[in-house]
Amino acid sequence: MRRRLLALVCASASLTSACGVLPGSDGERHTVTVWVMQNSASQDFLDRFKKDFESSHDDLRLDIRVQQWTGIGPKVQAALSGKAADGPDVIEVGNTQVAQYVQDGRLTNLTLESMRDWRMQDWLPGLAEPGQDNSAQYGIPWYAANRVVIYRKDLFEKAGVTNPPRTRDEWLAATEKLNSDGNQGIYLAGQDWYTLSGFIWDEGGELAKQSGGVWKGTLDTPAALRGMDFYRRLQALGDGPAGADEEHPPQAGVFAGGKVAQIVAPPGLAQAIIQKNPALKDQLGFFPVPGKTAERPGSVFTGGSDLIVPRNTDDRDAAVAVVAALTGAKWDTDLARTMNYVPNKTNLASAVADEEGVAAMAAGAAHGRATPNTSLWAAVEADNPIKPYMTKVLSGDDPQTAARRASQRITEELAPGLG
Structure with a gap:
């Protein structure tokens, strides 16, 4: 997507004969080149993972390379098409x-x-669903981030709001008390x-929906309109200005001005x-975006990363081994703790x-979604x-x-000629 909740990374592993071989316990060690984009993981985490x-894989060696986010799309496309020298195997x-x-069958079906091995039933839906195409899994969830409510504890106490709201109705009532x-x-x-x-998702609506292979905008459905009415x-x-988004002006600066009780934002803000x-x-607190009932937090947009394996990998098994290690419980939870991310599985x-x-973020991520796939x-x-429209x-x-x-307008972009 064009804008991310975080400065996310593009990682890949490459197992090509051009990398050469090194001595190993079994006679040779194949090099696996791993691209990671800047700020996805700390250098300490990458060093510990590599070691x-x-x-535990004495026939493989990792060569981890940090990439810049700007311009990564064409670079990935080139790697998938086989045009990039020393191309990656896990991205x-x-x-x-x-x-x-x-598209064009350039990813490995995983x-x-x-x-069988990766407990897909426990994956965060906001990471898993975008990784699918026609029920086949190509993107493997790695880590996530999403919005929560950041609030002023002192202003809540002053207004007599003793507990963070858990339902939409409680949220409206508390916010009205705070608005004084x-x-x-x-x-x-x-x-x-x-x-x-x-x-909109909480109401059962969608931004756009596919039917008969054709995507159409659906903001005008009753469910989507109910979501807009709550907003x-x-x-x-x-x-908040009706004609601007949360970056104009940056809402962190508005909140820091001292006269705002709540904003909806990633906790890292x-x-x-x-x-x-x-x-x-010492005055900032966090709670999940409230849902329609206390039993379930509200739905949130989930940003984050998936791992993909190009079909042009030289060694599918080695590429899969890297994916399995990075997304497994040990290293996925290590990354989450290190970088304040949400792990890839609800459990x-x-x-x-x-x-x-992060705990508030994780509660919301369990009901997270992504943009139309x-x-x-x-x-x-x-x-x-x-x-x-808003x-x-x-x-x-x-x-x-x-x-x-x-x-x-949405239909015109997704299905030209039908808008």
């Missing part, structure tokens, strides 16, 4: 990018390993379409808030339970019609009419 992997990609790379004494109960920009997506009610309890206003260091959430922000979705985001509704336009027009 452990090589000690980390954004979860929503798998759809564009699976369904059998997923079903010159404070905003919540700062929610009018075009935060990622947050809107979660509300409108929540957004009205603060002074707390560090930027504290840098701008150190007095808030590993306890690994981050001692970090309040089509390679054409990037064209929708390039000139995103959801944003002006602004129109928040400015008083008829929701049904605005949603119908936005849905037509």
Whole structure:
């Protein structure tokens, strides 16, 4: 996807004869080249993984290379088509990018390993679903991140809100109480379409839906309109601009100004808030985006990474071994603790339970989703019609009419000629 919740990484492993061989306990050691994008994993984590992997695979050696995110798409496409020298065998990609790379049969189908060895039934849906194509698994979930509610503990206490809300109704009631004494109960920009997506999914709606092999925009369905209506009610309890998104102005700066009780953001944004206003260091708390009932947190957009294996790998078994190690419980939980990510499986959430922000993120990730699983979705985001649709509704336009027009725009991008 064009914009990520985090600065994510693209990792790959390459097993090519061009890398040469090294002496090993069995006579030779094949080199596996692994690309990782900057800031995906710490150098200490990569060093520890390399040492452990090589000690348990005495016929393989890892060559881990850090890549830049900018321009990685064409570089991955070149590697998949066999045009890149010393190309990779395992590639980390954004979860929503798998759809564009699976075209033309250039990825290895990993369904059998997923079903047999990798406990796919426990994977986070927001990572697993984008990795599928026609029920085949090509992208293997690695780690995730998503939005939570960051709040001011002191302002909650002052307003008499003793516990973080767990339902939408409680959230609205608490936010209304917080919206006093010159404070905003919540700062929610009018075009935060990622947050809107979660509300739409909670209502049973979709941004777009495929039927008969054709994708169509669905913002004008009753379920999607209910999600937009909840967004409108929540957004009205603060002074977020109707015509801008959460980056204009950056909401970390708005929150740091001291008059905002809540924002919806990745928990990592707390560090930027504290840098701008150190007095808030001990006042920030986190809770999952509330759902319709207390038993289930709200749905959230899940960003993160999947691992893919190009079909042009020289050694499928070795590539699979790298994927298995990186996504297995040992190293996946190590990465989550090291980088404050959510592990790839719901049953590993306890690994981050001692970090309040990450624990809140993990609770939401269990019900996370991703954007529509089509390679054409990037064209929708390039000139995103959801944003002006939201602004129109928040400015008083008829929701049904605005949603119908936005849905037509989405359909034009996903199925030209049908919009």
